[in-house]
Amino acid sequence: MSRIRLVISDVDGTLVTSDKRLTDAARAAVTKLQDAGIGFTLTSSRPPVGMRLFSDALGIILPMGPFNGSSIVDPSLAVIEQHLIPADAVAKSIALLDRYGIDIWIFTNDNWYIRRDDGKYVPHEQRTIQFDPTQIDDFAPLIGKACKIVGASPDFALLERCETELQAALGDSALAVRSQDYYLDVTPPGQSKGTFVQAMSKRLEIPADAIATLGDMQNDLPMFKVSGLPIAMGNATADVKKLAKHVTRTNEQDGFAAAIDFILARNAGG
Known part of the structure:
Protein backbone atom coordinates (compact mmCIF):
# COMPACT_ATOMS: atom_id res chain seq x y z
CA MET A 1 0.00 0.00 0.00
CA SER A 2 1.70 3.17 -1.24
CA ARG A 3 1.78 6.29 0.89
CA ILE A 4 -0.24 9.03 -0.80
CA ARG A 5 1.99 11.91 -1.94
CA LEU A 6 -0.43 13.82 -4.21
CA VAL A 7 -4.19 14.46 -4.11
CA ILE A 8 -6.02 15.52 -7.28
CA SER A 9 -9.63 16.60 -6.81
CA ASP A 10 -12.59 17.40 -9.01
CA VAL A 11 -14.32 20.70 -8.17
CA ASP A 12 -18.10 20.69 -8.71
CA GLY A 13 -19.89 18.02 -6.72
CA THR A 14 -16.65 17.24 -4.90
CA LEU A 15 -14.62 20.13 -3.51
CA VAL A 16 -17.56 22.52 -3.26
CA THR A 17 -21.17 22.27 -2.13
CA SER A 18 -24.11 22.30 -4.52
CA ASP A 19 -24.28 26.09 -4.24
CA LYS A 20 -20.57 26.25 -5.24
CA ARG A 21 -19.38 27.15 -1.75
CA LEU A 22 -15.93 26.26 -0.45
CA THR A 23 -16.49 25.35 3.20
CA ASP A 24 -14.19 26.10 6.10
CA ALA A 25 -13.70 22.37 6.56
CA ALA A 26 -12.54 22.01 2.94
CA ARG A 27 -10.06 24.87 3.35
CA ALA A 28 -8.76 23.33 6.58
CA ALA A 29 -8.41 19.94 4.88
CA VAL A 30 -6.15 21.35 2.16
CA THR A 31 -4.03 23.02 4.85
CA LYS A 32 -3.71 19.62 6.55
CA LEU A 33 -2.40 18.14 3.30
CA GLN A 34 0.11 20.95 2.88
CA ASP A 35 1.27 20.57 6.49
CA ALA A 36 1.77 16.84 5.87
CA GLY A 37 3.87 17.53 2.78
CA ILE A 38 1.27 16.11 0.40
CA GLY A 39 0.73 17.90 -2.90
CA PHE A 40 -2.73 19.11 -3.91
CA THR A 41 -4.25 20.29 -7.15
CA LEU A 42 -7.49 20.35 -9.14
CA THR A 43 -8.86 19.05 -12.41
CA SER A 44 -12.30 20.07 -13.62
CA SER A 45 -14.58 20.47 -16.60
CA ARG A 46 -14.42 24.19 -15.83
CA PRO A 47 -12.46 26.58 -18.04
CA PRO A 48 -9.25 27.98 -16.54
CA VAL A 49 -10.96 31.18 -15.37
CA GLY A 50 -13.42 29.11 -13.36
CA MET A 51 -10.61 27.50 -11.36
CA ARG A 52 -8.61 30.62 -10.50
CA LEU A 53 -10.70 31.47 -7.44
CA PHE A 54 -9.82 28.10 -5.90
CA SER A 55 -6.12 28.24 -6.69
CA ASP A 56 -6.00 31.59 -4.92
CA ALA A 57 -8.18 30.58 -1.96
CA LEU A 58 -6.38 27.30 -1.35
CA GLY A 59 -2.84 28.43 -2.10
CA ILE A 60 -2.40 25.90 -4.91
CA ILE A 61 1.11 26.02 -6.36
CA LEU A 62 0.90 23.02 -8.73
CA PRO A 63 -0.45 22.96 -12.29
CA MET A 64 -4.20 22.46 -12.70
CA GLY A 65 -6.20 20.58 -15.34
CA PRO A 66 -9.17 22.56 -16.73
CA PHE A 67 -11.42 21.36 -19.57
CA ASN A 68 -11.56 17.83 -18.10
CA GLY A 69 -7.78 17.71 -18.01
CA SER A 70 -7.32 18.42 -21.72
CA SER A 71 -5.40 21.60 -20.87
CA ILE A 72 -2.79 22.19 -18.19
CA VAL A 73 -2.29 25.65 -16.68
CA ASP A 74 -0.21 27.03 -13.86
CA PRO A 75 -1.90 28.75 -10.89
CA SER A 76 -1.72 32.11 -12.70
CA LEU A 77 -3.61 30.44 -15.62
CA ALA A 78 -0.62 30.60 -17.97
CA VAL A 79 -0.96 27.73 -20.44
CA ILE A 80 1.50 24.87 -20.00
CA GLU A 81 -0.19 22.49 -22.42
CA GLN A 82 -3.30 22.91 -24.55
CA HIS A 83 -5.25 20.74 -26.96
CA LEU A 84 -8.08 21.74 -29.29
CA ILE A 85 -11.05 19.78 -30.61
CA PRO A 86 -10.54 18.94 -34.30
CA PRO A 188 -10.09 16.95 -27.41
CA PRO A 189 -9.24 13.35 -28.30
CA GLY A 190 -6.83 11.35 -26.19
CA GLN A 191 -7.06 13.80 -23.30
CA SER A 192 -8.95 13.39 -20.03
CA LYS A 193 -8.63 13.73 -16.29
CA GLY A 194 -6.76 10.45 -16.51
CA THR A 195 -4.08 11.89 -18.80
CA PHE A 196 -3.81 14.86 -16.43
CA VAL A 197 -3.10 12.47 -13.53
CA GLN A 198 -0.45 10.75 -15.66
CA ALA A 199 1.08 14.11 -16.63
CA MET A 200 1.29 15.17 -12.99
CA SER A 201 2.77 11.79 -12.07
CA LYS A 202 5.52 12.31 -14.64
CA ARG A 203 6.05 15.99 -13.85
CA LEU A 204 6.40 15.44 -10.10
CA GLU A 205 8.05 12.01 -10.40
CA ILE A 206 5.35 10.50 -8.18
CA PRO A 207 4.12 6.99 -9.05
CA ALA A 208 0.43 6.73 -9.89
CA ASP A 209 -0.04 4.38 -6.93
CA ALA A 210 0.87 7.30 -4.65
CA ILE A 211 -1.83 9.56 -6.09
CA ALA A 212 -5.36 9.85 -4.66
CA THR A 213 -8.20 11.21 -6.81
CA LEU A 214 -11.62 12.50 -5.71
CA GLY A 215 -14.68 12.79 -7.92
CA ASP A 216 -18.38 12.23 -8.49
CA MET A 217 -19.24 12.01 -12.20
CA GLN A 218 -18.52 10.08 -15.38
CA ASN A 219 -15.77 12.47 -16.43
CA ASP A 220 -13.89 11.45 -13.27
CA LEU A 221 -13.71 7.78 -14.26
CA PRO A 222 -10.53 8.14 -16.37
CA MET A 223 -8.58 9.46 -13.39
CA PHE A 224 -10.01 6.77 -11.11
CA LYS A 225 -8.66 4.13 -13.51
CA VAL A 226 -5.06 5.36 -13.34
CA SER A 227 -4.68 6.50 -9.70
CA GLY A 228 -3.74 4.42 -6.69
CA LEU A 229 -6.56 5.61 -4.44
CA PRO A 230 -9.76 6.69 -6.22
CA ILE A 231 -12.30 8.14 -3.78
CA ALA A 232 -15.94 8.68 -4.74
CA MET A 233 -18.18 11.24 -3.14
CA GLY A 234 -21.33 10.06 -1.38
CA ASN A 235 -23.31 11.92 -4.06
CA ALA A 236 -21.43 10.19 -6.89
CA THR A 237 -23.16 8.16 -9.56
CA ALA A 238 -23.25 4.39 -9.10
CA ASP A 239 -20.64 3.68 -11.79
CA VAL A 240 -18.22 6.12 -10.15
CA LYS A 241 -18.69 4.50 -6.74
CA LYS A 242 -18.16 1.09 -8.29
CA LEU A 243 -14.68 2.06 -9.49
CA ALA A 244 -13.67 3.73 -6.21
CA LYS A 245 -11.63 2.15 -3.44
CA HIS A 246 -13.31 4.36 -0.85
CA VAL A 247 -16.62 6.26 -0.70
CA THR A 248 -16.76 9.37 1.46
CA ARG A 249 -19.72 11.53 2.55
CA THR A 250 -21.59 13.79 0.13
CA ASN A 251 -20.41 17.24 -0.89
CA GLU A 252 -23.16 18.68 1.31
CA GLN A 253 -21.73 16.82 4.32
CA ASP A 254 -18.10 17.94 3.94
CA GLY A 255 -17.26 14.72 2.14
CA PHE A 256 -14.11 16.29 0.70
CA ALA A 257 -12.75 17.05 4.18
CA ALA A 258 -13.69 13.55 5.36
CA ALA A 259 -11.82 12.05 2.39
CA ILE A 260 -8.69 14.03 3.25
CA ASP A 261 -8.89 12.78 6.86
CA PHE A 262 -9.19 9.23 5.48
CA ILE A 263 -6.06 9.73 3.34
CA LEU A 264 -4.06 11.14 6.24
CA ALA A 265 -5.14 8.31 8.54
CA ARG A 266 -4.26 5.76 5.85
CA ASN A 267 -0.80 7.28 5.46
CA ALA A 268 -0.28 7.24 9.23
CA GLY A 269 -1.37 3.61 9.46
CA GLY A 270 0.76 2.51 6.53
Whole structure:
Protein backbone atom coordinates (compact mmCIF):
# COMPACT_ATOMS: atom_id res chain seq x y z
CA MET A 1 0.00 0.00 0.00
CA SER A 2 1.70 3.17 -1.24
CA ARG A 3 1.78 6.29 0.89
CA ILE A 4 -0.24 9.03 -0.80
CA ARG A 5 1.99 11.91 -1.94
CA LEU A 6 -0.43 13.82 -4.21
CA VAL A 7 -4.19 14.46 -4.11
CA ILE A 8 -6.02 15.52 -7.28
CA SER A 9 -9.63 16.60 -6.81
CA ASP A 10 -12.59 17.40 -9.01
CA VAL A 11 -14.32 20.70 -8.17
CA ASP A 12 -18.10 20.69 -8.71
CA GLY A 13 -19.89 18.02 -6.72
CA THR A 14 -16.65 17.24 -4.90
CA LEU A 15 -14.62 20.13 -3.51
CA VAL A 16 -17.56 22.52 -3.26
CA THR A 17 -21.17 22.27 -2.13
CA SER A 18 -24.11 22.30 -4.52
CA ASP A 19 -24.28 26.09 -4.24
CA LYS A 20 -20.57 26.25 -5.24
CA ARG A 21 -19.38 27.15 -1.75
CA LEU A 22 -15.93 26.26 -0.45
CA THR A 23 -16.49 25.35 3.20
CA ASP A 24 -14.19 26.10 6.10
CA ALA A 25 -13.70 22.37 6.56
CA ALA A 26 -12.54 22.01 2.94
CA ARG A 27 -10.06 24.87 3.35
CA ALA A 28 -8.76 23.33 6.58
CA ALA A 29 -8.41 19.94 4.88
CA VAL A 30 -6.15 21.35 2.16
CA THR A 31 -4.03 23.02 4.85
CA LYS A 32 -3.71 19.62 6.55
CA LEU A 33 -2.40 18.14 3.30
CA GLN A 34 0.11 20.95 2.88
CA ASP A 35 1.27 20.57 6.49
CA ALA A 36 1.77 16.84 5.87
CA GLY A 37 3.87 17.53 2.78
CA ILE A 38 1.27 16.11 0.40
CA GLY A 39 0.73 17.90 -2.90
CA PHE A 40 -2.73 19.11 -3.91
CA THR A 41 -4.25 20.29 -7.15
CA LEU A 42 -7.49 20.35 -9.14
CA THR A 43 -8.86 19.05 -12.41
CA SER A 44 -12.30 20.07 -13.62
CA SER A 45 -14.58 20.47 -16.60
CA ARG A 46 -14.42 24.19 -15.83
CA PRO A 47 -12.46 26.58 -18.04
CA PRO A 48 -9.25 27.98 -16.54
CA VAL A 49 -10.96 31.18 -15.37
CA GLY A 50 -13.42 29.11 -13.36
CA MET A 51 -10.61 27.50 -11.36
CA ARG A 52 -8.61 30.62 -10.50
CA LEU A 53 -10.70 31.47 -7.44
CA PHE A 54 -9.82 28.10 -5.90
CA SER A 55 -6.12 28.24 -6.69
CA ASP A 56 -6.00 31.59 -4.92
CA ALA A 57 -8.18 30.58 -1.96
CA LEU A 58 -6.38 27.30 -1.35
CA GLY A 59 -2.84 28.43 -2.10
CA ILE A 60 -2.40 25.90 -4.91
CA ILE A 61 1.11 26.02 -6.36
CA LEU A 62 0.90 23.02 -8.73
CA PRO A 63 -0.45 22.96 -12.29
CA MET A 64 -4.20 22.46 -12.70
CA GLY A 65 -6.20 20.58 -15.34
CA PRO A 66 -9.17 22.56 -16.73
CA PHE A 67 -11.42 21.36 -19.57
CA ASN A 68 -11.56 17.83 -18.10
CA GLY A 69 -7.78 17.71 -18.01
CA SER A 70 -7.32 18.42 -21.72
CA SER A 71 -5.40 21.60 -20.87
CA ILE A 72 -2.79 22.19 -18.19
CA VAL A 73 -2.29 25.65 -16.68
CA ASP A 74 -0.21 27.03 -13.86
CA PRO A 75 -1.90 28.75 -10.89
CA SER A 76 -1.72 32.11 -12.70
CA LEU A 77 -3.61 30.44 -15.62
CA ALA A 78 -0.62 30.60 -17.97
CA VAL A 79 -0.96 27.73 -20.44
CA ILE A 80 1.50 24.87 -20.00
CA GLU A 81 -0.19 22.49 -22.42
CA GLN A 82 -3.30 22.91 -24.55
CA HIS A 83 -5.25 20.74 -26.96
CA LEU A 84 -8.08 21.74 -29.29
CA ILE A 85 -11.05 19.78 -30.61
CA PRO A 86 -10.54 18.94 -34.30
CA ALA A 87 -12.66 21.13 -36.57
CA ASP A 88 -14.61 18.17 -38.01
CA ALA A 89 -15.51 16.99 -34.50
CA VAL A 90 -16.66 20.49 -33.58
CA ALA A 91 -18.95 20.60 -36.63
CA LYS A 92 -20.40 17.13 -35.89
CA SER A 93 -21.02 18.02 -32.25
CA ILE A 94 -22.81 21.26 -33.09
CA ALA A 95 -24.98 19.52 -35.69
CA LEU A 96 -26.04 16.69 -33.36
CA LEU A 97 -26.71 18.92 -30.36
CA ASP A 98 -28.70 21.29 -32.57
CA ARG A 99 -30.78 18.35 -33.84
CA TYR A 100 -31.81 17.55 -30.28
CA GLY A 101 -32.52 21.18 -29.39
CA ILE A 102 -29.79 21.25 -26.76
CA ASP A 103 -28.20 24.59 -25.83
CA ILE A 104 -24.64 24.82 -27.14
CA TRP A 105 -21.71 26.69 -25.62
CA ILE A 106 -18.16 26.86 -26.92
CA PHE A 107 -15.19 27.58 -24.69
CA THR A 108 -11.83 28.77 -25.97
CA ASN A 109 -8.88 29.17 -23.63
CA ASP A 110 -9.99 32.61 -22.51
CA ASN A 111 -13.63 33.04 -23.51
CA TRP A 112 -17.09 31.49 -23.39
CA TYR A 113 -19.47 31.84 -26.35
CA ILE A 114 -23.24 31.31 -26.57
CA ARG A 115 -25.71 31.89 -29.39
CA ARG A 116 -28.46 33.20 -27.13
CA ASP A 117 -28.69 34.48 -23.59
CA ASP A 118 -31.91 32.72 -22.54
CA GLY A 119 -30.51 29.23 -21.99
CA LYS A 120 -31.67 27.74 -18.68
CA TYR A 121 -28.16 27.13 -17.36
CA VAL A 122 -26.40 30.30 -18.55
CA PRO A 123 -27.01 32.20 -15.27
CA HIS A 124 -25.95 29.10 -13.34
CA GLU A 125 -22.66 28.89 -15.26
CA GLN A 126 -22.06 32.62 -14.84
CA ARG A 127 -22.31 32.23 -11.07
CA THR A 128 -20.21 29.08 -11.10
CA ILE A 129 -17.20 30.34 -13.04
CA GLN A 130 -17.74 34.04 -12.26
CA PHE A 131 -17.33 34.98 -15.91
CA ASP A 132 -19.78 36.32 -18.49
CA PRO A 133 -20.37 34.75 -21.92
CA THR A 134 -20.02 36.45 -25.27
CA GLN A 135 -23.12 36.17 -27.42
CA ILE A 136 -22.56 35.51 -31.14
CA ASP A 137 -24.87 34.53 -33.98
CA ASP A 138 -22.63 31.97 -35.67
CA PHE A 139 -20.12 29.51 -34.23
CA ALA A 140 -18.31 29.12 -37.58
CA PRO A 141 -15.39 31.43 -36.66
CA LEU A 142 -14.73 29.25 -33.58
CA ILE A 143 -14.55 25.90 -35.39
CA GLY A 144 -10.75 25.74 -35.11
CA LYS A 145 -10.44 27.31 -31.66
CA ALA A 146 -12.63 25.17 -29.38
CA CYS A 147 -11.15 23.76 -26.17
CA LYS A 148 -14.54 22.48 -24.99
CA ILE A 149 -18.12 22.30 -26.24
CA VAL A 150 -20.96 22.01 -23.75
CA GLY A 151 -24.46 20.78 -24.45
CA ALA A 152 -26.72 22.04 -21.64
CA SER A 153 -30.22 20.72 -20.98
CA PRO A 154 -32.64 20.19 -18.08
CA ASP A 155 -33.65 16.90 -19.75
CA PHE A 156 -31.13 14.60 -18.05
CA ALA A 157 -32.33 11.46 -19.84
CA LEU A 158 -31.98 13.20 -23.21
CA LEU A 159 -28.38 14.18 -22.42
CA GLU A 160 -27.59 10.61 -21.39
CA ARG A 161 -28.90 9.29 -24.70
CA CYS A 162 -27.13 12.05 -26.59
CA GLU A 163 -23.84 11.21 -24.84
CA THR A 164 -23.91 7.70 -26.29
CA GLU A 165 -24.93 8.81 -29.77
CA LEU A 166 -22.47 11.69 -29.92
CA GLN A 167 -19.53 9.55 -28.78
CA ALA A 168 -20.40 6.98 -31.43
CA ALA A 169 -20.53 9.71 -34.09
CA LEU A 170 -17.22 11.22 -32.97
CA GLY A 171 -15.32 7.95 -32.68
CA ASP A 172 -11.71 8.69 -31.77
CA SER A 173 -11.90 12.33 -32.91
CA ALA A 174 -13.12 13.72 -29.55
CA LEU A 175 -14.43 12.69 -26.15
CA ALA A 176 -18.10 13.20 -25.20
CA VAL A 177 -18.91 12.72 -21.51
CA ARG A 178 -21.27 14.24 -18.95
CA SER A 179 -19.66 16.39 -16.25
CA GLN A 180 -23.04 17.06 -14.59
CA ASP A 181 -26.49 15.59 -15.16
CA TYR A 182 -27.26 18.77 -17.11
CA TYR A 183 -23.94 19.22 -18.99
CA LEU A 184 -22.53 17.09 -21.81
CA ASP A 185 -18.91 18.02 -22.52
CA VAL A 186 -16.97 17.49 -25.74
CA THR A 187 -13.22 17.74 -25.31
CA PRO A 188 -10.09 16.95 -27.41
CA PRO A 189 -9.24 13.35 -28.30
CA GLY A 190 -6.83 11.35 -26.19
CA GLN A 191 -7.06 13.80 -23.30
CA SER A 192 -8.95 13.39 -20.03
CA LYS A 193 -8.63 13.73 -16.29
CA GLY A 194 -6.76 10.45 -16.51
CA THR A 195 -4.08 11.89 -18.80
CA PHE A 196 -3.81 14.86 -16.43
CA VAL A 197 -3.10 12.47 -13.53
CA GLN A 198 -0.45 10.75 -15.66
CA ALA A 199 1.08 14.11 -16.63
CA MET A 200 1.29 15.17 -12.99
CA SER A 201 2.77 11.79 -12.07
CA LYS A 202 5.52 12.31 -14.64
CA ARG A 203 6.05 15.99 -13.85
CA LEU A 204 6.40 15.44 -10.10
CA GLU A 205 8.05 12.01 -10.40
CA ILE A 206 5.35 10.50 -8.18
CA PRO A 207 4.12 6.99 -9.05
CA ALA A 208 0.43 6.73 -9.89
CA ASP A 209 -0.04 4.38 -6.93
CA ALA A 210 0.87 7.30 -4.65
CA ILE A 211 -1.83 9.56 -6.09
CA ALA A 212 -5.36 9.85 -4.66
CA THR A 213 -8.20 11.21 -6.81
CA LEU A 214 -11.62 12.50 -5.71
CA GLY A 215 -14.68 12.79 -7.92
CA ASP A 216 -18.38 12.23 -8.49
CA MET A 217 -19.24 12.01 -12.20
CA GLN A 218 -18.52 10.08 -15.38
CA ASN A 219 -15.77 12.47 -16.43
CA ASP A 220 -13.89 11.45 -13.27
CA LEU A 221 -13.71 7.78 -14.26
CA PRO A 222 -10.53 8.14 -16.37
CA MET A 223 -8.58 9.46 -13.39
CA PHE A 224 -10.01 6.77 -11.11
CA LYS A 225 -8.66 4.13 -13.51
CA VAL A 226 -5.06 5.36 -13.34
CA SER A 227 -4.68 6.50 -9.70
CA GLY A 228 -3.74 4.42 -6.69
CA LEU A 229 -6.56 5.61 -4.44
CA PRO A 230 -9.76 6.69 -6.22
CA ILE A 231 -12.30 8.14 -3.78
CA ALA A 232 -15.94 8.68 -4.74
CA MET A 233 -18.18 11.24 -3.14
CA GLY A 234 -21.33 10.06 -1.38
CA ASN A 235 -23.31 11.92 -4.06
CA ALA A 236 -21.43 10.19 -6.89
CA THR A 237 -23.16 8.16 -9.56
CA ALA A 238 -23.25 4.39 -9.10
CA ASP A 239 -20.64 3.68 -11.79
CA VAL A 240 -18.22 6.12 -10.15
CA LYS A 241 -18.69 4.50 -6.74
CA LYS A 242 -18.16 1.09 -8.29
CA LEU A 243 -14.68 2.06 -9.49
CA ALA A 244 -13.67 3.73 -6.21
CA LYS A 245 -11.63 2.15 -3.44
CA HIS A 246 -13.31 4.36 -0.85
CA VAL A 247 -16.62 6.26 -0.70
CA THR A 248 -16.76 9.37 1.46
CA ARG A 249 -19.72 11.53 2.55
CA THR A 250 -21.59 13.79 0.13
CA ASN A 251 -20.41 17.24 -0.89
CA GLU A 252 -23.16 18.68 1.31
CA GLN A 253 -21.73 16.82 4.32
CA ASP A 254 -18.10 17.94 3.94
CA GLY A 255 -17.26 14.72 2.14
CA PHE A 256 -14.11 16.29 0.70
CA ALA A 257 -12.75 17.05 4.18
CA ALA A 258 -13.69 13.55 5.36
CA ALA A 259 -11.82 12.05 2.39
CA ILE A 260 -8.69 14.03 3.25
CA ASP A 261 -8.89 12.78 6.86
CA PHE A 262 -9.19 9.23 5.48
CA ILE A 263 -6.06 9.73 3.34
CA LEU A 264 -4.06 11.14 6.24
CA ALA A 265 -5.14 8.31 8.54
CA ARG A 266 -4.26 5.76 5.85
CA ASN A 267 -0.80 7.28 5.46
CA ALA A 268 -0.28 7.24 9.23
CA GLY A 269 -1.37 3.61 9.46
CA GLY A 270 0.76 2.51 6.53
